[in-house]
Amino acid sequence: MKRIAFAILTFALAGAALPLAASAEDKVIATIDGKPITEGDLAVAESEIGSDMGTMPGPQKRVSLLEFLIDNQLFAEAAESEKLDQGADFQTRLAYLKRRALRELYFDKVIKSSVTEDEARKIYDEQVKLLKPEEEVSARHILVDTEEQAKALKEKIDKGADFAQLAKENSKDPGSKDDGGNLGYFGHGQMVPQFEDVVFKLQKGQVSDPVKTQFGWHLVKLEDRRTKQPPAFDVVKDRIMQSLLLRKAQQTAVALRAKSKIEIVDPDIKKAADERNAMIQKQSQPKPADAPTDAAKP
Known part of the structure; x- marks a missing residue:
């Protein structure tokens, strides 16, 4: 919200001589002492501070933008009453804001519209x-503490027990247990090496022998194999x-x-700019081949 506060003060000082005005087709949404605030004003305010409002719901966002515009106008009028709209400082700020407004219009109307x-x-x-085509698999697993537990469960599966049901009843992996050990689809490099070495070698529907990783002992069942889609x-x-x-x-x-033709007149800024440009140019140049070391000389 710091940007909002800054924008309020900036517009209050720089825009004191620019009261909000409605065009004939611009809908008035509020007035301050008879002066209109319009949908057009709201749109400009949103382009200025809308990104600071995150995912604020639409109606609440409009209220916040209106509050911003009200404060903006009141601060501007207060600045005007202090005669802050007179003098070089105001003209400098006004010229800067004009250039910024033109830059933003050019960005929106010319550059953005070209994309x-x-x-x-x-x-x-x-x-x-x-x-490049990339293989990925879908698998289930059961995670237990000991090899003996894993072997006992494997015997039950070999005799026809349901893998998913045994995972719900026995697995200690909280992330997949309730879904029958389902890990979904994953590619190479997403699982620990010991687990990955086994699962990518299985045939569809096949259940592995017990596999040990740092998490414990696993039984792995390959559900599907496919080429990963972009x-x-x-x-x-x-x-x-x-x-x-x-x-x-x-x-x-x-x-x-x-x-x-851009000329930097200030000597200190020019020196800093020249040093920066020289550094950028040096970094962009290809590095020469490594010179032979003394040890490599005859």
């Missing part, structure tokens, strides 16, 4: 083609589009800088 679902789908399809596009779409958005924003920043 399409079709583009994300193309990247997804390309990445799926590069994935995540569905809808599951990863937002992540891909966010990555695309970041890449396009970076590319746009580089292109805009390339077209501009």
Whole structure:
């Protein structure tokens, strides 16, 4: 909530001369001494502080945004009454906020709108083609303390006892016991080596001999074997589009800088910037081949 408080003070000081105003088609949601607060104002406030509200329910979020706008306007009017809207400090803040508003509009209207679902789908399809087939299995297990217990249970299973029922009655694994020892699907590297070495060698429906791990003694039954499927596009779409958005924003920043003449006048800042750029350039250069050591010389 620190960002909210900061935004209130910033807008109060910098926006004192900018009272909220409703356009003809903008719905009024509240008034302060007759001055309207509109849906448009609410939308701008949400773009400013909405991410700080987490998963707040919709109606509650709207109330919080309205409270923010009310405080924003009241602080602005209080600042105006103190004549804080006059002088160089106010003009500097106003110019900065204008540039920031234009930057955000450009980001939303130009960069963000250029990222399409079709583009994300193309990247997804390309990445799926590069994935190597990966085997995964579904298994159940029974975990007990001793080898003797595991052998006794194995005898019962060999005579026709139900594996899942024995797991419910005897397994000491709290995470799978109530589900008949079901571990679901998993791939290589997700289980301890002793367990994995056994389960991936079983045939479907086969039950292993007792297996010892650091957790105790296991009986393992292979339920199924399949090739792991990639995540569905809808599951990863937002992540891909966010990555695309970041890449396009970076590319746009580089292109805009390339077209501009940027000169750092402050000597201390220039020195620090030059040192940083030199370090970045050094880190990006390929490392030379290792020179021979004295021990390797004839």
